[in-house]
Amino acid sequence: MPSKTTLLVCLVVATLIVHSQPQAPTKVKKDRIELQFALDKGGTPWYSVFFNDKEAIRNSSLGFSLDSDSLFYKNFTLVSQERRSIDETWQPVWGEVSIIRNSYEELVIHLRHNSGKLLDIDFRVYSDGVGFRYKFPKQRGLRYFIIKDEFTQFRLTGDHKTFWIPGDFDTNEYSYTTSKISEVDARPVVIAATDIAVRTVRDSFSVQTPLMMKSADGLYINIHEAALLDYPAMQLHVDRTNFILSSNLVPDAYNNKAYLRAPARTPWRTIIVSDKATDILASRMILNLNDPSVIQNPSWIKPMKFAGVWWEMQTGKSTWNYSDFPDSTDDKGQLIPNERHGANTANVKRYIDFAAKNHIGGVLVEGWNVGWEDWFGNWKENVFDFVTPYPDFDVKAITDYAKAKGVKMIMHNETSGSATNYERQMDTAFRFMKKFGYPAVKTGYVGRIIPRGEHHDGQWMVSHYERVLKKGVQYQIMVDVHEPTRPTGLQRTYPNFMACEAARGNEYHAFSNGNNPDHETILPFTRLMGGPMDFTPGIFKLKGYVTYAPQRSVHSTLTKQLALYVTLYSPLQMVADLPENYAAKPDAFQFIKDVPVDWDDTRILEAEPGDYVTIARKEKGRDNWFLGAITDENARTSVVKLDFLTKGKSYRATIYADADGADWKSNPEAYTIRKITVDSTSRLELRLAPGGGTAVSFIAIE
């Protein structure tokens, strides 16, 4: 379905010209949220945000340093301001809900700098927060220009509890630290994170967004951005003494931040505020601030679960590389096979069989194309060519086999960080996918970026990711990006942007010491605020799965792995474990077979960042519901009302729960399954083990 926008109300409320400075603040209110805006005596713009008449963001200044004007943050006068109210709805192509309401009060500020240059600021006040962006109108005296720095402040009202990862230019794959604002210090975290290949942190007191905070008096505040296009990612520098966050844009080789041409606009800076944590997760503000879909007919975009020849490489059972010797060949000039290559035709067919049997839509295969012998960590320009398979990977035969079985193949294009190499060959790569009927691609950016001097989160790479999405639109290919900058709701504009990584996924349980048990309770409040994550849930063998490091364990119980299919939303959701590990537990696997990846409705039943999340979702187009509940390292019991179920209807509930004595550390695979009949008046007690979770399917009884 195309995302259809219905404009219900659109009226310009006021246009007034104010020349005298300073002025009383302009106030815009929407339900419990109020925005105030004014210029101070020096002509610096500032804003503040109130929740229930209580300050949430104190008066915070706005502005820039431009290449042509280092003082583009003061000496402004107000030219005029406009207001309007919008209340519209639209339908996403896929998502957590089938209809999204976009209702806000808009305030557009037109400023003139004493240099003569013009600057606009758009504020949109929602019932759950505020978004604003800068606009550089078309004007004389400002055409091509460089953002040297953006000076956007978010002044906090106190020393909030914060869930943060370091402000790294090249990765979002850190574990979260929970601390007070005054305790933020990225340095020790970065030094300790030896399991992350490329780390680039210049400011120990910068953190990534989405940044989740909680005030001492119980206010939840989330700061992020929306519609990050043609601009670097915004990180936040933390003033630990005065509790001021300020924008820190990811630079290029010249320490420039963005190259723009007027008319231009920045991404939206977003502040979501509520006294209920569940409201944060239910917010659609970031999606709403993105532009409508560019895809006229998105019928080729189909959410799906997928299996993959992948976890077996992560865990050491097989290899991405065909040979153990990078450029050594045998008598016949052929690479010498190591006999452990995962992406061989027979093994891939085994996964296709597995997917077909269990109604899993797709199969991803990594390590299929030549170059994996020395792809990693060499910062080399020419890595892969994206079209040449290893000799034991028969593209045509696999394509035919998958087609006959009704399974879609997912292409894998690892760039190793050499984006220039990928851009040169992208057209050829996408033509190759089209030729062999691959409807989706997983791209990857492991390693230091080429162009050298650029970073994963800088403007050039942000535009690169968009170029890949556009190429996907051109060739009708869905895209799942690994190691990009974190998402900002672009899936509204590019609904073929199905998912990305940009956070610490389940894979860290394979090649490192893993994730904290509270990790998945923080992700929805941070990384997932911007869009779906390819987290790769569903690991069933939770101990002894890494051949070369048998002591490793997944820091989760088995039913928590099930619950993640509901709590961590993605329209491309991996069924990550090996087929044989699912075969050993067919009763638990039933939930993965049943759980959908596209929803009509979503209810955030309970949530507290770092502690627990319980979500119920209604299957797209059917009257079935699925519930996921997870907890951190602490056991948890709660009772949830099932009043989201259709009134008067009975449901067959299958409850996948931690067994007595289950524990993420000592006994992660103990689970129980029980079936009961419920309706909308029922209550369900959830008993979660330490590091545990519960998954429930509610199938309507017709």
Next chain:
Amino acid sequence: MPSKTTLLVCLVVATLIVHSQPQAPTKVKKDRIELQFALDKGGTPWYSVFFNDKEAIRNSSLGFSLDSDSLFYKNFTLVSQERRSIDETWQPVWGEVSIIRNSYEELVIHLRHNSGKLLDIDFRVYSDGVGFRYKFPKQRGLRYFIIKDEFTQFRLTGDHKTFWIPGDFDTNEYSYTTSKISEVDARPVVIAATDIAVRTVRDSFSVQTPLMMKSADGLYINIHEAALLDYPAMQLHVDRTNFILSSNLVPDAYNNKAYLRAPARTPWRTIIVSDKATDILASRMILNLNDPSVIQNPSWIKPMKFAGVWWEMQTGKSTWNYSDFPDSTDDKGQLIPNERHGANTANVKRYIDFAAKNHIGGVLVEGWNVGWEDWFGNWKENVFDFVTPYPDFDVKAITDYAKAKGVKMIMHNETSGSATNYERQMDTAFRFMKKFGYPAVKTGYVGRIIPRGEHHDGQWMVSHYERVLKKGVQYQIMVDVHEPTRPTGLQRTYPNFMACEAARGNEYHAFSNGNNPDHETILPFTRLMGGPMDFTPGIFKLKGYVTYAPQRSVHSTLTKQLALYVTLYSPLQMVADLPENYAAKPDAFQFIKDVPVDWDDTRILEAEPGDYVTIARKEKGRDNWFLGAITDENARTSVVKLDFLTKGKSYRATIYADADGADWKSNPEAYTIRKITVDSTSRLELRLAPGGGTAVSFIAIE
């Protein structure tokens, strides 16, 4: 014709193992040139070069700093050395001569570092100089590595006279300064060169190669490099006190110089030495050090003269841009035309008519594709798309018209320095040329480079230029590159690399205050040592040709403009002036109509850098000769023997000479033409005006 290599002699003379250090130098002699090589006590390799038993390059050290080994310039021991003699000939696809002899003594040095790493140095000793390169063999312990610095020295024997331009990372378009080594200082030159858009000089005492020098005792020494591929350009840092030149490689954003993978090799460092300046120009050493052609069947590569819709833009008669307003459109959404756009169909047809009538092979058209309104100096990623013509440029009609007239169209792809943008679209651009039958492309790199952090002369761009050449091979397109790094003889390996700019061309007489009258007497000894230049000679209207700056003049007489077709060799040679300016002087124009662009033989009759050059060349496949003689700001008279003419044959000589009273400054267009009959016993007196020249055609009388 494919360049055919006949190996006459190839024998390994000696392989010896030497473990004790230090050793007596190894000596290799070829005619008057002798190379000496040894390790010093500290295990640093050094070499020296002798000419006629006199030191030309004193013992100069060799080595590197690598990312993994900052001392990769000492602590070496000699493992073994090999010697062999080569004497072979090969035929270039096009060039100054039809057969090239490649005769040298080779010395290969195998070194082991105390770190265990291996390094080879190849020396080739020619009768006119020495070339050497470093090789990093395939080995354990050195695979992917970074050249942090190359420490190659060229220790001079005195304070030589030097013809130099600043060691700029982004341009070679400076005027030459003639000074002693001790007087080299790029800073004031760079500051004064406001007519060059992008200047990047970090070291005031670095100069570009080819560097031409002359010792007090009359030795001519030229230092450059050959086969620059996958490596940055080498500039030379000048130690003004000790007269030591040392390699200064163009860096990337991280100040790294090159990213290599063993086995790897550097370009050849070349030293050409003689006591006669003419020998320097006659040397084929740089070409010989390049690899043989990669093109199996080069029948599609055809040298030609070309006219162009170009000088009229340079001189302000018309514009590249279609509109004067970058993004302003009329009522119908169309760009508002300025009515002065040069690349309009009617005007292009006029040039096609002109070319067809005068047997000029090609027509170049600049400003044909959308984007010229604001292409310059904005450092923007997306500039041109290379396939979308302005509304008044009818690609199809022009193609058809040119085809009917037997004229080849030359494509113009200006990148504005955004190489990433070009690489994304290069395939599309070359397919477009192929579709419309364009056999050649002029590329351009005006502006700061994108990827930002890279430079015109760094490794990434060097590889980019090669990618363009390879794309040309793939699509059978000849390439003429503007604003690249200076050439290094790659036209042997890529015979579709017809010409490039990489120096200050005639165009500076249009948009700046022009070139010194000695400029063209220096170019053959410097820039042209590496390969043909698209200098754009042949300006006939030498005063009052710039509409917006009527005081400007070309610093040359008219017949010097003719002589340049002989003295500045290029297989793509522009007939640069406007058709109407040639129409006004049909008698002088006859020389341009007659002069070929491909030669069987070349004789350097007289030469002194900065003073004069006289060259005679024999037309490819015909018994006609053409002579060009030019001088600097001083008048010059000389008598040349015509003993290059075939003995016993008579020739009709047409002599285009400066008229009495001609002078580059006051009276540049005064010329005389006379015809005489000569033979190989004749002598010809050349009388050159200040800033003047003489051109002569010798047509065999059958």
